[in-house]
Amino acid sequence: xxxxxxxxxIKTRRVIRxxxxxxxxxxxxxxxxxxxRWAPAGGNKRMLRFxxxxxxxxxxxxxxxxxxxxxxxxxxxVICRDLxxxxxxxxxxxxxxxxxxxxxxxxxxxLAAHALGLGSGPVTSFSKEAVRVLLNLPANLxxxxxLCVGYPSAGDQLPMRPKQKVTWQSLTDWERY
Amino acid sequence: MPPxxxxxxxxxxxxxxxxxxxxxxxxxxxxxxxxxxLDDPPDYGSMRLLDAAERLSDFMKERASPETQxxxxxxxxxxxxxxxxxxxxxxxxxxxxxxxxxxxxHLVEHSMxxxxx
Numbered sequence: 333x334x335x336x337x338x339x340x341x342i343k344t345r346r347v348i349r350x351x352x353x354x355x356x357x358x359x360x361x362x363x364x365x366x367x368x369r370w371a372p373a374g375g376n377k378r379m380l381r382f383x384x385x386x387x388x389x390x391x392x393x394x395x396x397x398x399x400x401x402x403x404x405x406x407x408x409x410v411i412c413r414d415l416x417x418x419x420x421x422x423x424x425x426x427x428x429x430x431x432x433x434x435x436x437x438x439x440x441x442x443l444a445a446h447a448l449g450l451g452s453g454p455v456t457s458f459s460k461e462a463v464r465v466l467l468n469l470p471a472n473l474x475x476x477x478x479l480c481v482g483y484p485s486a487g488d489q490l491p492m493r494p495k496q497k498v499t500w501q502s503l504t505d506w507e508r509y
Numbered sequence: 510m511p512p513x514x515x516x517x518x519x520x521x522x523x524x525x526x527x528x529x530x531x532x533x534x535x536x537x538x539x540x541x542x543x544x545x546x547l548d549d550p551p552d553y554g555s556m557r558l559l560d561a562a563e564r565l566s567d568f569m570k571e572r573a574s575p576e577t578q579x580x581x582x583x584x585x586x587x588x589x590x591x592x593x594x595x596x597x598x599x600x601x602x603x604x605x606x607x608x609x610x611x612x613x614x615h616l617v618e619h620s621m622x623x624x625x626x
Binding site for chain 1: 533534537538540541542544545548549553557560
């Protein structure tokens with residue numbers, strides 16, 4: 333494995349909020365889902381389920397109930413927590429482990445999309461109840477995050493926050509805070 | 510009954526500028542935004558309203574009058590720029606004020622009520 337290639341992929345990935353209408357191939361989406369499968373999972377419990385969407389009408393409806401979805405993606409993956417998979421010792425539905433799994437799966441998928449020449453952008457501002465209805469989700473599946481996937485538009489992606497200098501040093505303290 | 514895409518909403522008495530499909534899309538956005546706003550940061554409420562204005566402008570631009578198209582083009586150009594400054598409260602407020610003034614100027618310039626005074 334070329335470690336530098338992996339590190340470059342991590343450092344060059346960006347959240348993409350503007351996408352073209354170039355289709356995303358099924359095989360690309362499968363590769364992205366494969367990356368999610370290899371994400372670390374708390375206790376290896378596999379508490380997540382994924383709903384992959386390519387159909388344009390479903391994407392259109394999904395965008396209609398997702399105020400945070402500024403992009404018009406050509407594909408999307410909805411990451412759901414499966415409440416039935418929460419281990420008995422962690423019956424609290426707000427147990428943080430499964431949320432951490434959501435983030436880990438998201439990051440793996442974003443890096444995979446970037447490696448494939450695609451862009452991706454996470455969305456959390458959506459109506460869970462509306463998405464549940466649109467995607468016919470059973471009660472045990474809670475949609476937590478939508479990852480939009482598509483080819484990035486040329487030009488400025490209009491970041492949510494002004495560009496600021498952030499380094500690992502500015503985020504890190506050694507040994508003690 | 511015609512398919513939904515063939516139905517039109519009477520937006521103003523002068524003409525029909527958005528389709529029923531587009532109206533429904535905007536309604537869905539507004540209703541779900543109302544729910545999401547309970548969990549989102551407070552400033553997002555303002556951004557969502559701008560986003561709704563953008564979406565409505567995008568829907569209207571094909572069928573609006575040339576005068577209104579000028580306003581829509583302004584909103585479509587300026588709204589993303591305003592939203593990109595959300596982290597800087599002063600700049601966001603300033604740009605939003607500027608956009609409000611532009612909208613008001615358009616209203617004054619194209620209002621028959623004012624023109625008749």
